[in-house]
Amino acid sequence: MSRSKLHEEADRWGMAAATLVRWLRAADPEPVLTGAQASALAVIVQAGQIMPSQLAALEEVSRPTMARTLSQLEAMSMIERTASALDGRSAILSATPKGSAVIRDGHARRTAPLVAALSGLTAEESAALSGALPVLEALLRREIPKRS
Template sequence: MIAVKLIRRLRGLDPSPALTRAEASVLAVLVFAGELTMGELARQEGVKAPTMTRQVQNLERRGLVRRQADSADARITRIAITASGRKLFVAGQKRLLTPLVELLRSFDRSESATLISAMPVLRKVANVGGRRAEPGS
């Protein structure tokens, strides 16, 4: 619950997000995993292929992702993030994370030590149920 509350609070600080949560998630997967097929991307996001196809088409129209032939097998199409997509994603992440970074910098040594010692447990909580780890975890 704490993580959900933190994410909601941080998202609420961005008055005009340029990406929906789903779009930001797709771009995050492409940033951290690299080029993927539509099926791989759908599996990573936990959605069905038609849903992912619509999301990719929307991102493609905006110039944030592109389709390209696989270097080993031209029959396979891979989805890749564009420079514009990466720039937009990174800018959004900076806007979301800046307040958190400022808060962490304000911690005294005792608070910082407590947080650092809790990290192994927080990683386990984040990965409960074998779900994929979030980018940056």
């Protein structure tokens, strides 16, 4: 594929991704959490348990920024901190049942329009998207650079 064709496709993928994110966010017009809070909480829910420094690195924010977000989540009873058995100065974060429910319910609200749209595709369109999804996921896992 030519370099100009690659740039054109990259632009189209970027615009499609941005449009999809806006569309999914619009499906939840009054979210319980800010974007930063929801992102951090979703990582905590997925991880089960995680240290604040690990979370800050994954979210690509400074430790003080993450500390503020975690304080907000803790005040809303979305997460709990327990002392690390390995290092009493460190905390282990986990989601509360309330925090897990907020992530699960918000995800369901945001994906509902996409589920509806996908169900309206032809068999050929559905197969094309289904075939592209593993390729896109693999590309994102290996190629998207992390900021240092």
